[in-house]
């Protein structure tokens with residue numbers, strides 16, 4: 375049996391998230407972008423509604439709404455403000471998710487519960503100045519000293535870097551082995567001596583989501599804060615990214631729908647040559663292409679989220695979702711600007727911000743070139759689709 379309907383709980387979540395976005399998020403989006411400030415008051419309200427732990431089970435104070443619920447949430451939030459969605463994503467899809475996937479029961483009780491409740495924020499520190507797509511070429515080290523590991527090194531381009539309380543940090547414990555057993559994940563608290571976050575970077579888009587460097591200078595991490603076992607860190611990172619890429623597609627879907635709706639409205643209202651431009655076939659074709667992109671992304675996204683919730687393998691499908699949704703949102707953004715004409719280029723209108731916000735999606739959480747590698751590897755390894 376194939377059933378594409380959302381459960382009553384999922385529909386309720388969508389309605390609450392949509393109302394929250396309409397009332398609290400969208401009206402602030404332009405100001406958040408302009409001031410380049412992380413909207414911590416909105417994040418606090420989102421926490422109050424349980425939005426920061428929607429994906430996790432109730433035993434860890436989560437909403438128990440699974441990946442499907444989480445995608446519904448991020449889709450709605452991203453309709454209103456991409457920066458806000460990215461802050462929630464960096465926290466829930468990456469930092470907290472790594473602890474949920476790889477943490478011991480004690481780690482989940484101690485760290486995941488307050489993260490799911492939104493009392494604390496999380497981040498995921500993998501990328502370094504010399505280690506982007508080639509994540510295992512990192513130089514941050516963790517040396518064993520008695521019952522501690524001592525962290526030294528720098529991370530770069532870290533979402534929530536300066537607002538997170540809990541950091542999942544990846545470091546070399548065996549430089550010879552690297553991706554194959556030489557990288558370990560650690561849970562680090564922001565107050566620990568020797569840790570410091572840099573200033574937010576100046577970015578093209580998602581300017582209310584802070585992206586910073588992180589500096590670790592002889593940070594002592596207790597053995598109990600190793601996440602997923604010594605040498606297992608690269609797998610922890612890859613497994614977390616596999617899940618995160620699904621919900622990133624949901625953010626792109628939300629932003630795409632917002633841009634299509636704005637474009638339909640504009641096309642119906644804007645009169646040229648004595649009729650609304652929506653009556654011009656050239657504009658109709660653009661609207662139709664946007665809708666086709668959105669429907670394709672929506673279809674593969676919720677199918678893949680369902681696979682995650684069913685415990686089925688989904689690594690390739692997640693990479694396909696990331697690739698398809700991030701390419702689609704950029705095409706949609708381009709067409710939205712074109713339909714809006716000169717107004718689409720002006721900062722007074724939301725399309726200009728949405729266009730800038732869209733671009734990073736093809737870069738972060740694994741560039742689209744890396745998604746091609748991940749997908750192709752599954753094909754050549756298996757020898758068939």
Ligand code: CAA
Pocket residue numbers: 464468498500501506507508509510531532533553554555608609612613615616689737738739740741744747748
């Ligand atoms: N799940 C579990 N294990 C996995 C895995 C997965 N999805 N992918 C790889 N592994 C395992 C492999 O099986 C292998 O295990 P063995 O040692 O047992 O053989 C090990 O990990 C190493 O795998 P590879 O040989 O494939 O590793 P690689 O060095 O060739 O790298 C890569 C593979 C896919 C290119 C990887 O480096 C990658 O994903 N790069 C992109 C990094 C990325 O996404 N960065 C984004 C940063 S986070 C971010 O952007 C967030 C933000 O702030 C918004």
